[in-house]
Amino acid sequence: MDVPRIVRTHISTAELNPPQELIDGVSNGQVGLLEIVKALGEYLTAAEEEVRLKGLTFLSNTLSVVSVSKINRQATQTLTNFYLSKLDDFDSLPPALDGLTILSKLPTFDDEAAIEVYKGLVENVNMKAYIQATRHKVYVLFDSLLALHRSALRSMGTSFLNSYTKMVDGEKDPRNLMLLFSIDRVILLEFEVKDHIEDFFDITFCYFPITFRPPPNDPYGITAEDLKLALRGCMASSPYFARMAIPLFLEKFATLTGPSMKDLQLSIAACLPVYGAESVRERAGELWEGIKTEILYSSDTSIEAAALCALEALIRTLYPPDQSPGGIAQDIIKECLEILNEPEKTQALAATKILAAIFRSSSSAGKFAISQALPQLFRQFNSPSLPSHRAPILSTISSLLLAIQSVYSSSESHRTQQDEQSLEPYHQGILDVLREGLRTEGLKAPAIQGCTACVQIPGFWAKEDVENVVRGLDDILVNDEDPEIRPEVIKALTTISTHHPTIIESLTLPLLFHNLPDTAPGGEEHIAREKYRSILISLKELCVQTALFQTLVIRITTKLDLLSSPTDKDIDMDGESQFDRRECTIAYCWDLLHALQGVIDMKIKQKHGDLVRYFDQLVPRLMTLVISSTSNEGVFGDRRLIGLIAKIVESLVWELPSERQSKWFAATYDAFEKGEWRGVVLDKSITSSGSPLRVGASSSEKDLIALYSGCVQALKLDITLPFSSSAEFLSSKIHWAIHVAGEQWQVKWASDLICAFVNKREGDLKESLETILDSIWTKEIQDTSADLEVRQRGLSVYLFIVKALSLLRQPLAYSSLERVIDILSLSNLDTEFVGFAANALGILAQGKGVGHLTAKLLFAQKLWNFVLPKLIEGDKEANGTGRLVYLVAFASLLPLIPASLCLADLNTILPLILRSLSLPDPQQRSNAIRTLTSILETATDSKEVDKAIHTHAETMVESLLKSAIKQPKVPTSAKVRSSALSCLSMFPDIIRFEILHKYKSIVIKELGKTLDDPLRNVRKEAVECRSKWYRYGNAV
């Protein structure tokens, strides 16, 4: 290889990165480094600066890419010396620094070299003369020397420290400072800095407080917060700073405000523990004054929090565990208690926080604080100067208990009630005020908080104490109507139940169940109804726990049994009021069942394994209730109850293991196909008049389809079926849904059954499915002379099957769907049916839903990508009202797709969405608005979306306003109005003001109309939306 030639060409063409050829040569030993240096010789020593610089840069670049092992000790030494000689050459400095940094990291670079390089730097480089980038290189080199040759530098002693502080003095660039602060910290921590501490103080504290504000679009991404943290690290790295730093802090208290004040407080918090008790104690009083002002008077909560941190650091520093709590802590506590003499004032809140902070930060001072505060607070509570003072006093007590709990129950603090016994003397006192609080109006909320805290302090309350307060809590639960308090009580009881489940089981549950009425409250008994509802809400929260669930199951099923048989009271009534009575009972049963369902769902979510055990206790019982009602017109024949029970059955059957599921399904099959109820009910005396699905069955018998459907929807994929031909089973259900079912409600449950069955047994059905679909299409749907309702039912069943297949991404789904899309073009001929078809595509949009259908990944995407082009094409070819059908179909399908999918072809979809906003049906408009909302939510992530929505912003605002305002004769719904309003309220945050500024006044004026909406919830959205628009464009 002709090294001199390569070097020559490169230098002369100013291509200063070494060619691959040369690098390879060095790596495989063909070329020695020395050779390159030799070849560079004439350039390295050239008289023209420019040429010298090129030579040097080429050398440094070469070093940076060749393998480390190729640079031996001698080469290292020679190169180091060579570079050192270049340090006083102004222009050559940057490449020389690069080279030295590379060399400094080599194992062949020894301590002596490090010292030499360091000395060379401080002697030859005048930092002030160089630009930021060069200075940065110097610091990088320092950093490398310090990382690898720390002890050598340390051994230089004074000469190092002196020269270092001079060298870095006056640096201003944030990028360099970030690096310097980290170097400073290392030196301060590891070097003998005591005698030089003033110099270090000068080069660190001169930056405090940091007021840096990064320029907009700062490519380096250094924030003020980064700098503050780095500087704080330096300030808190040497105890020797204390002498100068504390006076500086004290001085700054008077002048700083806002973020700088916060910085000051946090810096104090970081520094005091390092500076040590000795030096802090002298100025503790003054420090406290400065901290206090920010806690008591600050209007910024983040500054207050920072000041509390500072206070904690102060106390922690002054009062280690073995230090007696004399001095400043005493004064602070005294001051707080003074303030607490007026417990209703704002400062009392702050005083409470101060006491809590003292407790958290020191066991000795904390214990002392408690011993001073609690007796005074008890005294105040028991004989308040004003009755209204009791609530804030109790709040203070509870806040302190909460602070105590947070310390004692955390394993990190290593402090426990057993060790410190700080609460022991006040055991009775605490119990007394809390119980008094639970009994008294206006004191309940803080009392509940206090109780929750005490229960969670390990080793504080005995079982009797907990029972005591649980009784008080139960009393509130049953008797208090305040809707704000009740959730608090439930939360407290739930917390208690995790620590003491037996207490809840033996005290709370019996009381709650006792307060559930045995008969439903009458139509006008609103209060009684509210009361049982609130009890059910409590039970729903409490009984999720395994230990308590059993009681719930027994009690609720007993109640339902009672309610299922008409009482004498009911029978006496005459026609109309009996109907009301029945409705009341149904509503009550619904609430009971709904509570049960809520607990079951929660248990499933939390994966409790005990549900299966309750299957036999629950399902046959619920089935009995419903089935026996078909013959005697009992309340459980009501569809709302059947529907709810069917869902509960579905959840519970799903939890069964496959084998038991097979058996259960076989029994259900016998029941519904043959009228053999014995296998599925508890009461074996129930007789049947045959299969409820037979032609000619009564409407209430047909309603039982819901239970069948619930069971099928819960089936797992691997169970054994009780029949041989799945196709036959399916066909019979399809026939039933289209021709036998009486009403829409029954069709709905049958369709769900069909959909679930196809989805789960697609494997068995494979060949026959196409025939089945064909025959539905030709026999039930295509015949325009047939009854419209039959055709509509046919189509919806057809679409339910398509949905089941589309979830599995079966090709048959798409070919079958094509027919439906094709008939959209016939809107002139078959108007009503085609309109229905466009709407019915919404069936596909429900996706997997909350049930137990199987769905493959990306099924929605595949379906959408199949349908969308067809709809767009159809829309283009159609004209006039014909286009509307496609738009309806589009809007009906919208809920199917996630926003991310819209973003892919936003430019096609957005105009369609905008057109959909003017559809007459509020349901479709609200679909469109929902999709639009989710597109807007993602707007900040993508430039394209951002561009598209800015282009269409005006149109969107106009259409949304139209949907938001209730106008006479325009069909609308609360949902579409409030979703339009909440969508509209996103604009001020997303769309740049200059795009919409001329609309601001129009929007505000138009939104004025929405303030008068008949519904309160819509008005609320309107107010929020309008206030956002008022703020739009105002400088923040």
Added chain:
Amino acid sequence: MSRQLDNDNPTIFAPTASTSTKRIQKGKASLWSEEALLEEEEEEEYYPELGSGSGSKEDREDIDSEEVYDLLRSITDPEHPVSLEALRVVNPDDIHVAGNRVLVYLTPTIPHCSMSTLIGLSLRVRLLRALPTRYRVDIRIKSGTHQSEHAVNKQLNDKERVQAALENKHLLGVVEGCLQTADKRGKA
């Protein structure tokens, strides 16, 4: 602290009882719990209706004093980061709604409070923005709670003066600051 506060240690009260005392529901709404009605609605939504859709069945819920209170409670005091509700400057009992008229009494924390006009102005701006135009709003100092009650009342209910105040950029900025939190409506 840049300026001496008028009242540097005002009394704080616990939040007033509830976000909404139960407005007694009538008819079907009372018999069936909210979840039940919601479920019914969802079902209608998911299954395409055969035949015509159901008609709208919205009962009008009139604006009452509770709703007005809800609009005002979370406005921030100009001196402290505390809501007017916590300072009891506005109280649910001091708001009256009748027909198209709204009357709000505000209670300053101290009788010489120089902020009363500013608070009153914030209340007015909030209601101007959040109530339908058909309402006429009166904002008054609660009788006997302020030294210059009469003057403040006059200022707060004079259209021109309110308008003039709102044209003052700085003043409007302060009012906007107080209103920042208004949409919390008692929620933390």
